[in-house]
Amino acid sequence: MIPTVGSEASDALCAAQKMTLASVDRALRAADPGLQIEVRAVHYPDEPCDSHPWLTATPALKRSILDFGDFDTPRRLPLLADVLAAFDGGDEYDIAVFTNVDIALHPLFYDLVRDTRSDGYDAFSITRRTVQARFGGSTLAQLATTRSSPHPGHDCFAMTPELVLKADVGNVALGVRWVARTLLWNLKLNARRFENFADLHATFHIGDDRIWADPRLKAFDEHNEREAHGVVERLCARHGEERVERLAGARPFVRAMRKNASPVIKSAKWRVFSPQDPPHPQDPPYVSGSHQLIFSANPGRSGSQYLAELLGESPNVIAGHEKEPAMTGGWLRDVVHRGPGPSRELRRIKADTVRAELAGLADSTRYADTSHMFVKTFADVIFDEFPHHLVSVVVLRRDPISVARSFFELDYMGLTNAPWPDFMPPPTAPASMFHIPADEIRSRFDLIFGYLIDFEIRSQTLREQAPSARWIDTRLEEITTVEGATRLFDRLRVPTPPQLAEIVNRKVNVKQKRKATINQPTTLVAVERAWSDFLNRFGHRDEVGAYAELHGLATGS
Numbered sequence: 001m002i003p004t005v006g007s008e009a010s011d012a013l014c015a016a017q018k019m020t021l022a023s024v025d026r027a028l029r030a031a032d033p034g035l036q037i038e039v040r041a042v043h044y045p046d047e048p049c050d051s052h053p054w055l056t057a058t059p060a061l062k063r064s065i066l067d068f069g070d071f072d073t074p075r076r077l078p079l080l081a082d083v084l085a086a087f088d089g090g091d092e093y094d095i096a097v098f099t100n101v102d103i104a105l106h107p108l109f110y111d112l113v114r115d116t117r118s119d120g121y122d123a124f125s126i127t128r129r130t131v132q133a134r135f136g137g138s139t140l141a142q143l144a145t146t147r148s149s150p151h152p153g154h155d156c157f158a159m160t161p162e163l164v165l166k167a168d169v170g171n172v173a174l175g176v177r178w179v180a181r182t183l184l185w186n187l188k189l190n191a192r193r194f195e196n197f198a199d200l201h202a203t204f205h206i207g208d209d210r211i212w213a214d215p216r217l218k219a220f221d222e223h224n225e226r227e228a229h230g231v232v233e234r235l236c237a238r239h240g241e242e243r244v245e246r247l248a249g250a251r252p253f254v255r256a257m258r259k260n261a262s263p264v265i266k267s268a269k270w271r272v273f274s275p276q277d278p279p280h281p282q283d284p285p286y287v288s289g290s291h292q293l294i295f296s297a298n299p300g301r302s303g304s305q306y307l308a309e310l311l312g313e314s315p316n317v318i319a320g321h322e323k324e325p326a327m328t329g330g331w332l333r334d335v336v337h338r339g340p341g342p343s344r345e346l347r348r349i350k351a352d353t354v355r356a357e358l359a360g361l362a363d364s365t366r367y368a369d370t371s372h373m374f375v376k377t378f379a380d381v382i383f384d385e386f387p388h389h390l391v392s393v394v395v396l397r398r399d400p401i402s403v404a405r406s407f408f409e410l411d412y413m414g415l416t417n418a419p420w421p422d423f424m425p426p427p428t429a430p431a432s433m434f435h436i437p438a439d440e441i442r443s444r445f446d447l448i449f450g451y452l453i454d455f456e457i458r459s460q461t462l463r464e465q466a467p468s469a470r471w472i473d474t475r476l477e478e479i480t481t482v483e484g485a486t487r488l489f490d491r492l493r494v495p496t497p498p499q500l501a502e503i504v505n506r507k508v509n510v511k512q513k514r515k516a517t518i519n520q521p522t523t524l525v526a527v528e529r530a531w532s533d534f535l536n537r538f539g540h541r542d543e544v545g546a547y548a549e550l551h552g553l554a555t556g557s
Helices: 011-030 080-085 109-118 140-145 161-166 179-190 215-239 241-245 251-259 304-312 330-338 349-358 374-385 400-409 444-465 482-492 500-504 512-518 524-538 542-551
Strands: 039-042 055-057 096-099 123-126 129-131 156-159 194-197 203-206 292-297 317-320 366-369 390-397 470-475
Touching: 011 109, 011 140, 011 203, 080 179, 109 156, 123 179, 140 203, 156 179, 161 179, 179 194, 179 215, 179 241, 215 241, 215 251, 241 251, 292 304, 292 374, 292 444, 304 317, 304 366, 304 390, 304 482, 304 500, 330 374, 349 366, 349 374, 374 390, 374 444, 390 444, 390 482, 400 444, 400 512, 400 524, 444 524, 444 542, 470 482, 482 500, 524 542
Parallel strands: 039 055, 123 194, 129 203, 292 366, 292 390, 317 366, 390 470
Antiparallel strands: 096 156, 123 156
């Protein structure tokens, strides 16, 4: 079942639909002759799609999200319940597959569905891969075989007729958040054997435009959120709160239900579209090596956000701090536990995102991302993917005693700041480049100093592996002066902003409120004592002496 669109839809969506139907045609011809496959299109009466001999029309859709409120943007989005209803009675088929009109199939898709059902799964989700259009007028063969990156969402579902009939998805609409999640909850609760196949190369989508994040769809998003709340309430009544609360994304709704309140949901990061940035952008072409890329090697709490703001003031620089995807969380845990090799192909998603952004920039514009995750999770794929671009790396350091103090006051490597393992590898991790056995850790400062030394080793290793990059060493204490900042712009060969004196006088410290909340202040003297203790126990290791010499710290000798 595919909810199709008519010629009045955006050019991008029509092009995606054409590619999807071409992939369906190829998959039908490649399928085992013993399979009986019916492809159905569900659409509004005035939106017929291109006809194909194998495409069966279903009763036309009659409702849309517009029947459930007044919306500033009159976009006629179908309801998921109506799309599922188009499957009709369960005596006609053994398994139903629902996917979006912009999700293309690999040729062996239908055989895969048959085999997975034969393995005993009565419901499963197949997450699409993301590909980038790198050729002018990319063909189905080129796109289906090019390198792809994983996607975190859900967009293709297979289920038995019994599960189609049981699905309670309320009145959620397609095209905005929560639509896939509500179906996923139903399948996980009702299926005898369910699996989410997130790493199969069975479906793909061109680009990662995430149209659902358009701020003009926010009211639709809120509608789906309300409907999802109702779905959770009914699922709790049938299956119990404990089971439902364990489902991904359902916990805020269950907790709100207990308090008889509205759920507290982390809002989407709404993308603001400019007049030159259409709501359905075309996929970016392959980018030649004409842009300068600027990254930063820093351990965090060293002025990386200030650096982003400083660079962003230059008229020819588009700068950001920790641009999406941030490459934290699972990306980092995989690297520090297994090393960078096993996840390198998956981590190329960062390079694909950079490439997509470059496609919209003028050749003279510099791209900058000052994230401290560069050294830890994506520098290797950037160097691999952009061998013909000028890549500059600003190695940004700060007095390590001050950095360690900030870490301590923010409870990094501690208990209350729970997210820190998502972006800082402790030296006890298996793949730490300055490993300390867990039984040798005496204080949190051992973890902090071990992490800072690990960062320097990683940074130096990258420098040796990528000598063609432009490595620029500086310190926060330098670039917070007019002279030091001017020197940095000169070394980057980037125009110096005219209001530089005003910029360097700004104070950027976004963690003061967090420090006040944690309320565990310490002094530089206390941190220096902790360094002396660390030095007494680990100073025999060459890396410690080199780190102390680099930063002008006491070495004890």
